[in-house]
Amino acid sequence: MQNKVAESSSTLPTACVLTTILWFLPQATYSLEYLKGWVICGITTYIIIETSAKQALLRVRSRIISSLFLLLMAVSVFLHPFSTSSICQLCLIISISYVLRTYEHPKPEVHTLHTYLFIALGSLFWAPMLLLSPVILWNQGIFLRSLSWKGLGAALIGLLTPYFLWATVLAGLSIFSFFSEPCSEAALFSSAAFAPLLRHATAVIAPFYEPFDWQWNMESHRIETAAFGFTLLLNLTGFIHYLRKSYDDKIRVRMCHYTFLTLQVILLAWLVVQPAHFMDLYPLWLLCVVPAAGHFIALSRTWLSNAWFIILSILLITLGLLPSFT
Template sequence: MDDFRNRTAKSMLTLPLVAVVAGVVWLLPDPRSVWLWGGFAIVCALTYTLRELNNRSQLLRIRSRLVSATFLALFAALPDLHSAGMHLLPAVGLLLALCCLFGSYQQYRPEHYTFHAFFFLSIGSLDFPPLLVLSVLFYLAMGIVLHTFTWRSLLAGLFGLIVPYCFYVGYLGWEDRLDDFVQQLTPYLQYRWPDFRRLPLPHVISFGFITVLALLSTLHFVRTSLNDKIRTRVFLYVLIILELVLAGSCVLLPHHYCILMPLYLVVASPLIAHYFALARGGLLMNVWFICWLLGLIALSIYNYGLPAIFGAA
């Protein structure tokens, strides 16, 4: 048992095994559902993109597929997110934006990376306009951490944000539906403090489980960050900033759970994988890892079983 965690982190079979289990769990409610199949396909594409992000950005200093396996395993435990829909578009946009943003690191002329990073972020914001707030964090990361902020990259980012909206507003104008754009923005301009007493308990428990795990992973990285290369530290600090903002957004906008949780998993999964793959502790850490796996299984059973039972009752 004392080698179980290391074998899991380093094995090339971890991701395929998680994918098979996730697929079975995912399609269990209705194997004939096109929406479930579509949602699983989209999340598998996100999982592969995370794998590529990990490989290119060297988020882990060992050869491992634990980043993408962690993302898929956590996603599989949250059945309310599984159907295909526009709620997954912001997560797709954010992940592609991060790939481009990280690609700009140490580039002499990073403008094209910057344009595409903000372009994909803007695409995601078409379904969830508050996602544009992250553009401010992108600029801060470029100036403070990535050191790629110049007047050229500033303009490239602004251009990337504007282009999708030019096409979108132009299309709505052509269809004589500009009122739809105003109606889409209105709910976000009239914020009301949420009634936390009416939140679905499965959503609260799921958010709490992932947040505790993400917090432990963040603290571990901050404490041991000197063990990583500068490049890795830069990227993970960017993810930590985004993680904190998205965690706060989940608290302030809990009624957008199905949109915010995929975003949260995109930025939290690399940190969680970093924690379990690289934390020291021998037998004790392996027991801790197994406890979290059992907790994830319990969360999955709860999310799939008890709500259905109570609903039937």
């Protein structure tokens, strides 16, 4: 059953329809915030499709990875309104799509620059996202084997470019204010003009101030907790499956999956240690869970895996209906 679902050409259209229904039907009224969230989700799904196809993450023709992402987003109703986490999720998948292209590329510096440029762009919306750059850098050096001194320079340029442009805008506003309003010369060169940038830089390392931030009330976040539990099951299923069956894939595909798995582990650990950042971390973690989980659904062919797929499907349907009973 699971292989038929994974290889069916109707799986992705069905997932799109179900996601749209679950996205808008409970609202009963038009909401621009939900529409913007739906559009961003659609763009993210398209990039997942392109990345999966270009890197051949599955050995069979299947859209199960993108379909699984859509269904997880559909049942995670707390992610439906547009928020900064939607932008961060989009930036992360774009960044991953670029870093995977660096594998065995004769000149990977351009892709490297784009990889870290989008990490930096995402960090403009949620500053601690910048902390993922060392993880991606490690993946690029260990698994993708595309890191060099030129690559490090390209990564640094990519990370600094958005902040350089931001600082330039702030400096321009400061100069404009200096000439348009009477003020002292010292005010032009004071740190007050760059206060937003300085506050943002401080926010990047904010998670280190409270390394164990467990201020999370499960009773008041039942849907979030249920979504986390289901995604954790998918995480463990995909992770264990891929470690057991990775030898069947080509080396290139294996390195791509290992990149996702590494991010998956880091984001899960971060989420467990600091659940107060759930709304920012969960979408990023969800994104990294679906490739290995999709690999399990598409390529495992035992009666046990089929039974587990049916159980997961029942749990997913239950999770989708849960908001109606809360």
